[in-house]
Amino acid sequence: MEKLLIVDGMALLFRHYFATAMNHHFMHNSDGVPTNGVQGFIRHVASAIKDSEADHVIVTWDMGATTFRNTISADYKAHRPAPPVELNPQFEMVQRLSEELGFFNIGVRNYEADDVIGTIAKQLEGEYRITVISGDRDLLQLLDDRVEIWLIKKGFTEYNKYDVNRFQEEYGIEPPQLIDVKAFMGDTSDGYPGVKGIGEKTALKFIQTYGSVDGTLQHKSQLPKGQQNKIDTFYDDLMISCKLAAIHTTVPLDLEHIRRAMPYTADIEKMCAICDSHELKVASSYLMKL
Secondary structure: OOEEEEEEHHHHHHHHHHHHHOOOOOOOOOOOOOOHHHHHHHHHHHHHHHHHOOOEEEEEOOOOOOEOHHHHOOOOOOOOOOOOOOOHHHHHHHHHHHHHOOOEEEOOOEOOHHHHHHHHHHHHOOOOEEEEEEOOHHHHHHOEOOEEEEEEEEOOOEEEEEOHHHHHHHHOOOHHHHHHHHHHHOEOOOOEOOOOOOOHHHHHHHHHHHOOHHHHHHOHHHOOHHHHHHHHHOHHHHHHHHHHHOOOOOOOOOHHHHHHHOEOOOOHHHHHHHHHHOOOHHHHHHHHOO
């Protein structure tokens, strides 16, 4: 079975921007435009292709600041700070370079990159062995027999690699049940509340014991009185969080077009030439060593 690599493009861009920006290492080109995030992105994807032995490469992108989740909750990701000015010009640059390098790029307005990843993974998992690279643990809900999630850990080659077996052993639940755990505990970085006062440990125990949010609510009388009161008080937040925690796996995509367009053949010399033409010398030097 052929191998498909799906990359969360923004996750890589942000990670490698901040990894070098903390030392004020922005790698400006001759026009004065910073390229540190772009160069890190290229180096990481190239390494991931080698590590995963990918036959096909898809890079997913967020398309705009708002999605359908903002209609569910106005607070969703509303408090995230604006990107640094040195990063702004790299958003367009990285997507243009990603296309030039031959990766299949995709983003859908009103949906997050996670939703596109989820849709592709669920609808193509019967045809490919899929590896997803991201920094977002929410993607663990997508794990399946033919879907692995590699969470970025350090540098370009170190990951927390999850398959279904590791997830089951570590969490004691099935991957889709992570949605229910996140619904109870919330996610402050994404701006949804869950049930105030219930953290990951308690939320996980609920789902291990009762199977789901609904199952927990049906057995609420068995919980300590304090937990019952918290669930009653923040019931509406719990229901909203259920919707926000779930990755949407039915994004409208032209899967036949994706199948035709995503074949990828690694050509290091061509990739280096493209990097050199855009003054991405650090990325070019890295590619030559792969």
